[in-house]
Amino acid sequence: MGSDPLMTAQTPAPWPVKRAASFPCCVLSPRLFLSRSVKRVGAASTDDKALPCVCCVCRERGLSQYPPTAAACTTITPAAHFPPHDDGLAHFGSTLARPTRDSCADTPSMTAEHAKLARVRQANTARSRRPQRDASTSRSDSSASTSPERGYDDEDKDSVMLQSNDSLSSLAPSVSPDSDDEARRRAIEEQNRISPVSRLPAELIIAVFAKLSSPADLKNCMLVSKTWAGNSVGLLWHRPSTNKWPNVKSVIQTVQTANTFFDYSSLIKRLNLAALGAEVSDGTLKPLSSCKRVERLTLTNCTKLTDLSLEAMLEHNRYILALDVTNVESITDRSMLALAKHAVRLQGLNITNCKKITDDSLEAVAKNCRHLKRLKLNGCSQLSDRSIIAFARNCRYILEIDLHDCKNLDDASITTLITEGPNLRELRLAHCSKITDQAFLRLPAEATYDCLRILDLTGCDQLQDSGVQKIVYAAPRLRNLVLAKCRNITDRAVMAITRLGKNLHYIHLGHCSRITDVGVAQLVKLCNRIRYIDLACCTALTDASVMQLAALPKLKRIGLVKCAAITDRSILALAKPKQIGSSGPIAPSVLERVHLSYCTNLSLAGIHALLNNCPRLTHLSLTGVQAFLRSDLLAFCREAPPEFNDHQRDVFCVFSGVGVQRLRVFMNTNGGEDVDNEEDPFSLNDGTMYHEDEDGDNMVVVTAQANTMAIDEEDEFGNDSEMAGQD
CATH class of the missing domain: 1.20.1280 (Monooxygenase)
Incomplete structure (x- = not known):
C-alpha cells in the first residue's frame, strides 16, 4: 500500500474497544458501503471480500484493508462515523464543514464545540496539505480517492474529516447504532405510508x-x-357528451358556474353539436364561448347558427385545430375572417355548402392559417381559382383537399395544387366540369408526385385519354382512381392505368361505355391487387371480362350494374374457388359486395351458386333482375328508399347483412327446388376458371390484342409527353 499524506500525520491512540456497539459505517450498512465504494474506488466487483473499507474513520485510522472486518474497526467508536453524503464519498469531509440538508438528515446534530474544532482543524492544516500532496509520488488504493489525478481537489480543500488532528473524533457526541436503525426504520415507514x-x-x-x-x-x-x-x-x-339537450344544458350550466374546484371551461377540447343539428341556435353556442381551449368544433347541420355566435366563439379561442360548419349556409365572410385572425394553428376546415363564403375571406385564411392539412370546400360553387391558388401557395402541408362540385374552377388551379403541394395525398375534383386534359398536361415533364394516393375525377366529362395518361405517369403510386362518367376515355386510358401495377387497389370506371374486354383483360393482368372495381354501364363488356376479373385473388367488391351482356357464366366464374398463388391451395371466393342490378340475363341458378360459394358475401344487388322478382324471395329484401317512385319500388331488390344469410338458407331449403337437381358447376378441388377450352382460347386472343394496343399506346404517349415538355 502506497504512502498517504494523511498517514504521515500523528495517529492518536485507539479508543477502548466496545464490540457491542462499535461498528463503522461500512459494517453497519454493507449495502451503502458497497454502492459508494464501487463508485469511489472503481472496483469491478461488488463482492464484500474484494473491496476496501473507505469510510471516513477507517481511512483516517489507516484501517482501509482487504477485506474490511469488524475486528479491524472495533477500535474505533461509532461516534466518529457519520453516514456518507448523498453526493458520494468525495463529500465525506465536507459533510461537517458545510452541512447540507442531505447530510443533516443522515448525520447526528453537530454541536457548537464540534464546529469550532472543525474550523480550527481546517485552519491549522490548510497550509501544510498542499505541499504534502505535491510531494507524494504514490498512492495506495485507499488514498486514491483524494489524489489530484482523480479530480477531487475541490472537495479536499474543504475537508476536515481527512486531516490528522483527531480532536474532532475524540470529542464528537456519541451515537448509538440503535438510534441509527430507529431513524432508518422511521424513514422507511414514512415512505411506505404512501401507497x-x-x-x-x-x-x-x-x-x-x-x-x-x-x-x-x-x-x-x-x-x-x-x-x-x-x-x-x-x-x-375532454369531449363531453352533447348528443342530447339535457347533456348540453348541463355542460352550459357547469362552465358558467363560478368558483368551481376545477376550471371546466378550460378542460373541454372537443365540442360536437352535430347530433342536435337544426335545434342548435346562437343562444346555445354563445354561452360555450367561455371554453377557451377547444381544439375541434363540429357544427354540422346546425342551420340556425349565424356569424353572431360563431364569431364570438372564434374570437375567444386561439386553440382551434379543426372547424366543421357543413351545411351552415348562413355563415359568411365575417366568421372566416375571425378564423383567419385567431386560429393560426388551424389544420382542418370543412365549409361544405356554405354558399355565402367568398374568395376574399378564404384568401385571408390561406395566408394566416399556414398549417392547414385538410380542406373541404364541397359545393362552394361561388369559389374561383383565386382562393384555391392561395391555398396551394401558402399552405404547403395540405394532405387532403375536396373540391367536389366547385364548378367555377379551371385548369390553372388544379395544376398549381399538384405542383405546389409536395405532400398532397388526396385530391377530389368530382363534377368540376371545366377541367380538361391541360390541367395535367401542363405538369412538369419529369416531375413525379409520389405522395398522391387518391384522385377523384368523377364527371369531368372533358377529360380524355391524354390527360389520364399524363396523371398516371406523374403520380405512379396512385391507389384509388375514380374516372366514373368520364365518357370520353377509351381502352387507351385503361392501358395507361395498368402502369400503376400492384399499387392500384380501387378503380371506378362506371359509365365509361367505350371501354371493352381488351382493356379490362390487360388491367387484370398487370394490376392483380385490385380490391374494388366498378364497371357499371360499360355496356360493351361481355362474359370474357368478368371471367378475367374473377381471377383477381383479392377482389372484394365488383359493380356490373346494367352490363346487360353478361350471363350466368360470369356469375359462376365469380363464385368459383380461387387458387392462392401458382401452386397454392384452393380457397373460396372473398367477394363481399356484388352489384348485378339490371343484368337481365341472370337466372336463379347462377345466383344460388354465388350465395353458396361466397361465404363473406354481405351485399347483393339484383334490382331489375326478373328471376328474383318473386314474393317469396323479396321477403328477404330490404326496404326501398323513401324517395323512390312506384316503378322503382316495384323492381327494387337489394339484399344486405342478415338478408343475404336468410336468402341463402331459404334457397337451400324451400326456395331452390328448380336448381337442386342441377349438376354442381364446379367443386372446391377444381381450380380452373373455364369449363370449355374455347373460352380459354378466346381470352388468349384478347390478351394478345391488349399487348399490341399497349405497345401502340406507349409510342403515342411518348410523343404526347414530349409536347407537354415543350409547353
Missing part, C-alpha cells in the same frame, strides 16, 4: 385512466383522492 399507486407520475396515471371506456368508471376514479381526481377530470371533460 405505491399514489406515487406514480401523473403521465402514467393519465395513460391508465385513458384505457377506461366508461365515464362512470372515470367518475369513480375521481372519488379516490385529489390526485386521481385531478388526473381523471381532464379525460372526463
